[in-house]
Amino acid sequence: MARKSRRSAGAAPGDGHPVTVTDVARQAGVSPITVSRALHRPELVSAATRERVLEVVSRMGYRPNLLAGSLATSRSHLIAILLPTVANSIYANVIHAIMDRLTEAGYQSLIGPTGYSAEKEQALLEAIIGRRPDGIVLTGTLHTAACRERLANAGIPVVEAWDLSDDPLDIQVGFSHEAVGQTVGAHFLKKGCRRQGLISVDDPRARRRNQGLARALLDAGARPASEVILPLPSTWEVGRKGFAVMLAEHPTPPDLVFCSSDTVALGVIAEASSRGLRVPEDVRVLGFGDTQNGRFAWPPLSTVSVNSEAMGEQVARALLRRLIGQPTETRVDTGFELIERAST
Amino acid sequence: MARKSRRSAGAAPGDGHPVTVTDVARQAGVSPITVSRALHRPELVSAATRERVLEVVSRMGYRPNLLAGSLATSRSHLIAILLPTVANSIYANVIHAIMDRLTEAGYQSLIGPTGYSAEKEQALLEAIIGRRPDGIVLTGTLHTAACRERLANAGIPVVEAWDLSDDPLDIQVGFSHEAVGQTVGAHFLKKGCRRQGLISVDDPRARRRNQGLARALLDAGARPASEVILPLPSTWEVGRKGFAVMLAEHPTPPDLVFCSSDTVALGVIAEASSRGLRVPEDVRVLGFGDTQNGRFAWPPLSTVSVNSEAMGEQVARALLRRLIGQPTETRVDTGFELIERAST
DNA sequence: CTGTTAGCGCATTCAA
DNA sequence: TTGAATGCGCTAACAG
Numbered sequence: 065m066a067r068k069s070r071r072s073a074g075a076a077p078g079d080g081h082p083v084t085v086t087d088v089a090r091q092a093g094v095s096p097i098t099v100s101r102a103l104h105r106p107e108l109v110s111a112a113t114r115e116r117v118l119e120v121v122s123r124m125g126y127r128p129n130l131l132a133g134s135l136a137t138s139r140s141h142l143i144a145i146l147l148p149t150v151a152n153s154i155y156a157n158v159i160h161a162i163m164d165r166l167t168e169a170g171y172q173s174l175i176g177p178t179g180y181s182a183e184k185e186q187a188l189l190e191a192i193i194g195r196r197p198d199g200i201v202l203t204g205t206l207h208t209a210a211c212r213e214r215l216a217n218a219g220i221p222v223v224e225a226w227d228l229s230d231d232p233l234d235i236q237v238g239f240s241h242e243a244v245g246q247t248v249g250a251h252f253l254k255k256g257c258r259r260q261g262l263i264s265v266d267d268p269r270a271r272r273r274n275q276g277l278a279r280a281l282l283d284a285g286a287r288p289a290s291e292v293i294l295p296l297p298s299t300w301e302v303g304r305k306g307f308a309v310m311l312a313e314h315p316t317p318p319d320l321v322f323c324s325s326d327t328v329a330l331g332v333i334a335e336a337s338s339r340g341l342r343v344p345e346d347v348r349v350l351g352f353g354d355t356q357n358g359r360f361a362w363p364p365l366s367t368v369s370v371n372s373e374a375m376g377e378q379v380a381r382a383l384l385r386r387l388i389g390q391p392t393e394t395r396v397d398t399g400f401e402l403i404e405r406a407s408t
Numbered sequence: 409m410a411r412k413s414r415r416s417a418g419a420a421p422g423d424g425h426p427v428t429v430t431d432v433a434r435q436a437g438v439s440p441i442t443v444s445r446a447l448h449r450p451e452l453v454s455a456a457t458r459e460r461v462l463e464v465v466s467r468m469g470y471r472p473n474l475l476a477g478s479l480a481t482s483r484s485h486l487i488a489i490l491l492p493t494v495a496n497s498i499y500a501n502v503i504h505a506i507m508d509r510l511t512e513a514g515y516q517s518l519i520g521p522t523g524y525s526a527e528k529e530q531a532l533l534e535a536i537i538g539r540r541p542d543g544i545v546l547t548g549t550l551h552t553a554a555c556r557e558r559l560a561n562a563g564i565p566v567v568e569a570w571d572l573s574d575d576p577l578d579i580q581v582g583f584s585h586e587a588v589g590q591t592v593g594a595h596f597l598k599k600g601c602r603r604q605g606l607i608s609v610d611d612p613r614a615r616r617r618n619q620g621l622a623r624a625l626l627d628a629g630a631r632p633a634s635e636v637i638l639p640l641p642s643t644w645e646v647g648r649k650g651f652a653v654m655l656a657e658h659p660t661p662p663d664l665v666f667c668s669s670d671t672v673a674l675g676v677i678a679e680a681s682s683r684g685l686r687v688p689e690d691v692r693v694l695g696f697g698d699t700q701n702g703r704f705a706w707p708p709l710s711t712v713s714v715n716s717e718a719m720g721e722q723v724a725r726a727l728l729r730r731l732i733g734q735p736t737e738t739r740v741d742t743g744f745e746l747i748e749r750a751s752t
Numbered sequence: 753c754t755g756t757t758a759g760c761g762c763a764t765t766c767a768a
Numbered sequence: 769t770t771g772a773a774t775g776c777g778c779t780a781a782c783a784g
Contacts, residue, residue, distance in 0.1 A: 084777060085778065097754080097778090097779070098753090109753070128777085129776085135761065136760050137779065156496075156500045160493055167532070174517065175507065176517075191514075196473060213469075327700070363678065440762075441771065442769090445770090453769070476763090477762055481764085
């Protein structure tokens with residue numbers, strides 16, 4: 065029985081309504097399902113009809129409605145990625161790497177900016193779950209209880225990126241931020257830095273790195289680090305102001321400043337320079353992220369390098385494998401590397 | 409007639425299948441449509457039933473399936489944003505501003521990285537159109553003919569961001585990159601810079617800025633600029649290498665180098681410093697983007713400031729207004745500002 | 753190899 | 769104020 069359609073046959077481009085399978089089928093003289101098959105499972109269709117159908121498809125400019133397709137198949141080919149902000153190269157680089165892989169594999173990426181807030185994350189998650197993504201990538205391991213429960217019940221593969229913890233939701237890909245702090249603290253202690261300082265924005269992972277450094281100092285019986293935490297966003301200004309505050313509180317300059325990002329570190333270097341302090345001779349400045357893959361003499365910036373390329377790849381890989389039902393490691397440590405500026 | 413459902417009544421969380429309106433309706437002793445109304449048009453439902461329904465909703469953890477909802481209403485609440493790469497603060501800042509507004513307005517953002525390629529953009533667009541987004545944000549004005557046609561026929565509001573041209577697809581929000589180049593060239597010509605240089609990555613908008621500068625020099629009868637174009641991505645290294653190449657080709661150093669981004673400019677400053685050239689005394693270095701809102705003495709970086717906040721806001725505003733049927737400006741010039749480092 | 757039937761989950765009629 | 773019927777566009781399952 066003819067479907068009671070508002071539309072006449074032979075939908076033309078430009079008339080404002082999207083072309084549907086039915087339109088194509090009619091034009092090609094086949095049934096809708098044959099069109100669908102010609103597109104998605106061409107091996108099930110004879111060469112002749114396939115060709116004819118595809119010709120009509122391209123002539124009419126038909127694009128399958130993925131909303132309908134997803135509804136019918138329960139596979140949205142959509143991956144949701146929640147992250148603090150895209151306006152921070154440290155996250156941007158990883159997300160870029162993830163998206164590259166996903167796009168290649170035919171998935172699309174829904175991005176949700178949480179602004180470093182677990183509550184915002186939860187709200188976003190609620191909204192995003194409605195879209196029935198095939199997978200979800202979260203940043204970090206701190207989520208509200210409601211989030212955790214939602215995700216547990218949703219049956220959607222979840223990757224927690226950027227950090228490792230003892231109670232994974234599902235898959236984790238990242239590295240231990242405590243370990244970063246410990247490594248940094250111990251390394252520079254060995255180099256004779258006994259007045260270590262921390263300048264960070266208010267990011268939970270930065271705080272964990274700071275804790276790691278504090279522990280290293282504590283374990284070595286060294287003097288505790290001075291710490292300045294400033295509000296987001298992470299800009300040069302944070303470094304400048306942070307260092308100024310630190311000097312105001314402790315007039316004797318630190319011999320090492322570990323920052324929450326390279327950007328902040330550049331600010332510290334600027335402030336130090338303007339005060340006549342030489343970097344790294346008077347004060348070593350250590351950034352975090354290595355988003356420029358910088359190994360230059362200038363700016364005199366040492367950094368903890370995060371392999372964002374590898375992290376992105378591992379995240380995408382884990383997700384994609386899971387989606388095709390292959391076994392997946394549930395915890396991938398992508399590590400980090402301390403890169404010191406080559407002394408001049 | 410009872411729908412032949414694979415599922416028993418009273419879906420519980422954790423059993424792997426998402427809760428549906430029908431599940432909720434059954435539990436609440438109402439019809440599915442009442443559940444829908446209680447959620448979306450509460451004023452049409454009596455307080456008593458509304459309360460009961462909402463209680464069940466939260467108890468069962470029901471989230472409406474937006475795929476189904478969108479299919480039924482032809483409104484996906486999805487905005488697609490195509491941009492070269494998210495791993496470049498200049499784009500990241502704008503996209504961040506856009507997403508903030510969209511999220512606030514209840515829209516979600518589908519991000520597609522085109523890698524500066526019109527062909528990739530086209531491929532992405534094809535895929536994305538299947539998702540039936542309510543709006544599309546493109547970067548720049550250069551698109552393949554197929555893209556233009558697709559978009560014209562799709563009947564989807566389109567915003568071209570970042571650039572202005574004479575043949576808009578729909579709405580344009582941005583500024584003239586030629587004007588940037590002209591302004592820069594003329595301004596520094598007036599300041600006595602007669603040996604101007606250009607160091608850029610291979611970005612179409614950077615090229616247009618370069619052309620603008622070239623024209624300014626030409627119009628003034630000045631010596632043409634030397635130009636070095638390097639492949640992406642845009643990193644410090646581009647600036648270092650670019651400046652080295654420039655000096656190799658023209659041993660007398662330029663008195664101004666206009667770069668395609670602040671990042672590249674930092675690289676130029678680094679290279680200049682390492683060669684004993686003082687910035688800005690010997691060579692002025694001008695970046696583009698001002699992603700750090702920097703007005704510092706160090707690094708000695710002047711820049712062309714792009715108001716990404718404003719651009720993001722205007723893009724979102726235009727789109728959102730269009731979506732609720734309100735009249736919209738079809739061309740918004742968000743301007744730019746030349747920021748010179750305060751001389752010391 | 754191709755078509756028929758039916759349903760994915762929701763919301764827009766229209767009716768009660 | 770509530771509900772029944774129906775369709776959004778597509779595809780899985782089952783014929784033929």
